[in-house]
Amino acid sequence: MAIFEYDFMRRAFIVGILLAIIIPCIGIIVVLKRLSMIGDALSHTSLAGVAAGLIMGINPILGAIAACIAAALGIEAIRKRIPKYSEMSIAIIMSAGVGLAGVLSGFVKNAANFNSFLFGSIVAISDFEMILVACISCAVILAFILLYKELFYIALDERSARLAGIPVKTVNFIFTILTAVTVSVAARTVGALIISSLMVVPVACAMEFGKSYKQTVLYSICFAVFFTVVGLFLAYYARLKPGGTIVLIGVFCLVLILFAKKIMAKILLTMNKL
Amino acid sequence: MSKVIEVNNVSFSYGSEPIFSKVGFSVYKGDFVAIIGANGAGKSTLLKLLLGELAPTSGSIHLLNQDIHHFKDWPKIGYVPQNGFSANVNFPATAEEIVKANLFSQIGFLRFPKKEHMEKTKHSLELVDMAAYSNRLIGNLSGGQQQRVLLARVLVNDPEVMLLDEPTTGIDAAAVQSLYQLLTRLNRETGLTIVMVTHDIGRASSYVSKTLCLEEGSLVKLDRDQINDELSHKHKHPMKNRLQQIQGGEDNHGDF
Numbered sequence: 001m002a003i004f005e006y007d008f009m010r011r012a013f014i015v016g017i018l019l020a021i022i023i024p025c026i027g028i029i030v031v032l033k034r035l036s037m038i039g040d041a042l043s044h045t046s047l048a049g050v051a052a053g054l055i056m057g058i059n060p061i062l063g064a065i066a067a068c069i070a071a072a073l074g075i076e077a078i079r080k081r082i083p084k085y086s087e088m089s090i091a092i093i094m095s096a097g098v099g100l101a102g103v104l105s106g107f108v109k110n111a112a113n114f115n116s117f118l119f120g121s122i123v124a125i126s127d128f129e130m131i132l133v134a135c136i137s138c139a140v141i142l143a144f145i146l147l148y149k150e151l152f153y154i155a156l157d158e159r160s161a162r163l164a165g166i167p168v169k170t171v172n173f174i175f176t177i178l179t180a181v182t183v184s185v186a187a188r189t190v191g192a193l194i195i196s197s198l199m200v201v202p203v204a205c206a207m208e209f210g211k212s213y214k215q216t217v218l219y220s221i222c223f224a225v226f227f228t229v230v231g232l233f234l235a236y237y238a239r240l241k242p243g244g245t246i247v248l249i250g251v252f253c254l255v256l257i258l259f260a261k262k263i264m265a266k267i268l269l270t271m272n273k274l
Numbered sequence: 275m276s277k278v279i280e281v282n283n284v285s286f287s288y289g290s291e292p293i294f295s296k297v298g299f300s301v302y303k304g305d306f307v308a309i310i311g312a313n314g315a316g317k318s319t320l321l322k323l324l325l326g327e328l329a330p331t332s333g334s335i336h337l338l339n340q341d342i343h344h345f346k347d348w349p350k351i352g353y354v355p356q357n358g359f360s361a362n363v364n365f366p367a368t369a370e371e372i373v374k375a376n377l378f379s380q381i382g383f384l385r386f387p388k389k390e391h392m393e394k395t396k397h398s399l400e401l402v403d404m405a406a407y408s409n410r411l412i413g414n415l416s417g418g419q420q421q422r423v424l425l426a427r428v429l430v431n432d433p434e435v436m437l438l439d440e441p442t443t444g445i446d447a448a449a450v451q452s453l454y455q456l457l458t459r460l461n462r463e464t465g466l467t468i469v470m471v472t473h474d475i476g477r478a479s480s481y482v483s484k485t486l487c488l489e490e491g492s493l494v495k496l497d498r499d500q501i502n503d504e505l506s507h508k509h510k511h512p513m514k515n516r517l518q519q520i521q522g523g524e525d526n527h528g529d530f
């Protein structure tokens with residue numbers, strides 16, 4: 001296929017698929033902990049890191065990673081103080097991140113470079129970025145497999161997890177760091193403004209079909225890979241922005257699934273009546 | 275007989291709001307204890323103290339003969355929370371996955387469950403008659419069935435004692451009946467010690483071996499007649515005025 005003759009498209013597919021594997025792994029835990037908006041808060045804060053990186057002349061991705069880790073730890077710290085309304089911690093950090101990004105972006109000379117972080121630029125990935133994504137993906141996959149039962153139990157019921165002997169604090173800390181790192185590299189590729197949908201939409205689709213936690217995890221990954229591959233093809237042939245295309249396909253599929261389920265239920269109901 | 279729980283002179287307050295003063299009681303191996311009391315009397319708070327989640331302002335708590343400050347063997351203290359899964363009914367997990375998760379201390383950090391852990395999970399679901407539903411999503415089970423899954427989750431660790439916080443709220447009368455029968459069976463057949471918080475004294479009293487009532491900051495033990503009074507609402511005054519108080523962990527075992 002012509003599309004794979006271009007080096008930048010091959011890279012886009014490699015990076016896109018790797019991210020499509022790790023983002024739902026993070027996403028499912030985030031959704032089940034009822035922290036769906038965490039992706040938004042972190043990715044917006046990562047923009048502050050990007051701006052800081054561009055101003056100080058260091059790699060903006062490294063800036064994003066540092067800002068994200070700080071934001072994620074901030075969210076965990078606030079969440080512990082107001083456990084009943086933990087979503088508030090996300091809103092607080094997000095506002096701080098957006099504010100900081102807004103102020104710092106005023107000092108960035110090359111606005112085009114900054115804008116590429118808003119909607120991502122998966123077709124303009126450097127060697128360094130590709131290696132970074134590969135390393136981070138390996139780390140996230142490994143951690144997700146090794147911490148599979150721990151993350152599951154903490155998401156289900158944090159108190160019982162602690163009573164069962166799980167080192168809840170340590171696991172939460174590792175997960176927070178992984179989330180931050182994943183969000184910051186994903187921000188560069190699919191874009192800071194859409195990373196949150198990529199965390200949530202595949203999980204939402206999978207939850208419509210999953211008959212167990214394990215299935216839900218696997219389906220989430222399948223959906224995310226599917227959205228990414230279809231999105232990249234479509235973006236290439238229709239000359240659309242890839243990040244936005246991927247997310248729109250996901251949302252379209254979710255709506256379709258919910259709609260189809262409703263119709264199926266109606267059909268079954270009428271068939272039972274006959 | 276060995277003491278499973280010993281509470282001595284425990285006082286506790288949330289900030290300046292006192293909840294109990296100098297409460298004491300003991301639970302022995304094989305007991306089936308009901309703790310009753312009105313809404314807001316502090317029943318859930320008492321369980322949180324027993325779980326080490328809150329610390330008493332004074333007094334001491336011993337679990338399995340160890341001071342709670344040094345207690346490590348939490349899987350041996352099975353805890354079934356109030357309202358079970360109500361906040362989490364759409365969590366995409368099967369009964370089996372939920373029960374297996376509690377085997378953490380036996381499987382180990384960063385390790386994977388083995389065949390023996392699968393068998394323990396299966397056995398535990400069998401104990402509560404839920405083996406047939408092991409692959410069902412928790413959200414597709416009735417309230418009573420969810421409650422059984424929570425019991426299985428605790429039982430999988432062979433606990434010394436099971437603490438239940440109002441296990442009968444939100445489940446229908448038939449399910450309550452069979453839950454009590456199940457608890458009685460576990461208590462008689464496996465010698466499991468059970469401490470159950472409830473305000474359904476009517477039904478609970480015919481199953482349990484000891485009833486403690488939490489009222490106005492103190493804990494009193496009720497005998498048969500007092501339970502009957504309580505049921506017919508004869509008393510007008512706070513119970514503690516008319517009842518002998520149990521304080522300071524005085525040994526009341528074997529009074530029945």
Ligand SMILES: Nc1ncnc2c1ncn2[C@@H]1O[C@H](COP(=O)(O)OP(=O)(O)O)[C@@H](O)[C@H]1O
Binds near residue numbers: 320
């Ligand atoms: N975290 C808390 N902070 C302050 N007060 C609390 C807290 N939890 C419970 N209380 C108060 O302590 C009292 C006992 O609560 P609780 O133990 O939940 O009662 P019960 O379980 O018997 O209904 C209530 O008056 C309640 O308002």
Ligand SMILES: [Mg+2]
Binds near residue numbers: 318356440
């Ligand atoms: Mg309560």
